[in-house]
Amino acid sequence: MKEAMLSPITEAGRCALFLLRMLAGLRPGPALLRNVLQQTFLIGARSLVIIMVCGFFVGMVLALQSINALQQFGASDQVSLLVGKSLFRELGPVLTALLFAGRAGTSIAAEIGLMKATSQIDAMELMAIDPVQRIALPRFLAGLLSVPLLTAMFNALAILGAVVFSIGVMGLDAGVFWSKLQNGVYFQQDFMSGVWKSLVFGGIVSLVAVWYGFSSKPTGAGVGTATTNTVVVSSVLVLIFDFILTSFMT
């Protein structure tokens, strides 16, 4: 029992130390920049399509449900307000982070785990190259950078989905839709709060992914466990931190 209570705490502590070790060795320079951009490209390219498709359908269903509810009060022209607020503040950052965990987080963990299983990490250390700096740091920074960008993409496609459904299918007035959105959704409160959240979520998911990759057992089963743990733990953490951040920001 005591064991079960303590092990997540020691794990969190180790993970925090890992983060410190990663950041302590941070040496900004062209090599790191090139590495980070390359990883951002890989991670972004991996996740872009799924983010766009999901964003579009989330926007549609959000509009559908909102119109459904608002119609009871004869207020269905407020749909863009409801969609915009819930999207920018909550659904955009959270769903993007969850999708990112499933798509990119797993592959980061699996890639690092496999490098470990095939002694590539050992080889690096023996060549006097720090694998934490070379492998973990660029992926972490790339995740930090990618999630806000992907969230923006998700939001854009979701708005498009909402437009298609409300204006195209339900025949709402386009002018009303856009003006409500423009006037009712605030830059600082609604939009920026989402951006901050997505930055934190990006950090959480990519830290969890590189951490599980690096601490995986160097076997096939170890890599499998690492990828599963990455999705489970980072998803739970994203939802927990979502509540914490929201309660502080509002």
Added chain:
Amino acid sequence: MAASKLEEHPFMQATESSAEALIKVRGLTFRRGQRRVLNHVDMDIPRGSVVAIMGPSGVGKTTILKLIAGQLQPDAGSVTINGKAVTGLNRRELFALREDMGFLLQNGALFTDLTVFENVATPLREHRRMKEEEIAVRVEEKLHAVGLSGTGELMPDALSGGMARRVALARAVVLNPSIVMFDEPMAGLDPIAVSTINQLIRQTNDDLGLTSIVVTHDVEQMSRLVDYCYIIADGRIAGQGHPDELRGSDNPAVKQFMNGHVDGPIPFHYDQASGAAS
């Protein structure tokens, strides 16, 4: 030329008499759980020599190399390189030490996301300030030496097992480090490649004045290649000496190993209790 070569090899600037061994291993003891893998192992590796470490599978040969490189910490005993204790160095000092070491891991361990060229170039990019053309020349030279010139653009997954091992070999020596450790460089290679690699190890060792440690199972090739050989059995040094001396040895374990006999003091089966709590 000679002076610049020396610049590249800090270990070559000998502070002690050259009779003193470059690598000294004293009382090295290492446990995996309850099992004592190495038990008070002593070794001396003279500067400029090629030394073999032989022994049955699972006896701890790879472990010795990793202890020498400081990747594992011994439970007792010490490793000294050029008068400097490896055990107890911090991470930065260890990395500084390894910049002048080459290591061929048992499974090659090529970076799967880099081309053959980039794999071999990685240590150069990391530790030497060289122009792109110089890197290209050096990499091609090393790839040529292992018989793989022109494969630079291939990805590691497009190589056969033996080719991958040769690329890893090229990568291990690309810095012209003063100490090179080869963990089974000949495994899985055809006889021609084995002889070529043998020559390559001998030649680079003598031309550049390196010190090489080779882990191998191949008694025949070992006899041609090395100056000195340690045979490990049951966590201890069972025999040592020049290959010819070992051949004439009447130590039963050495005899069994050199001749590949089934019967003898060295068991074929893994002994879980071996050395435990002894």
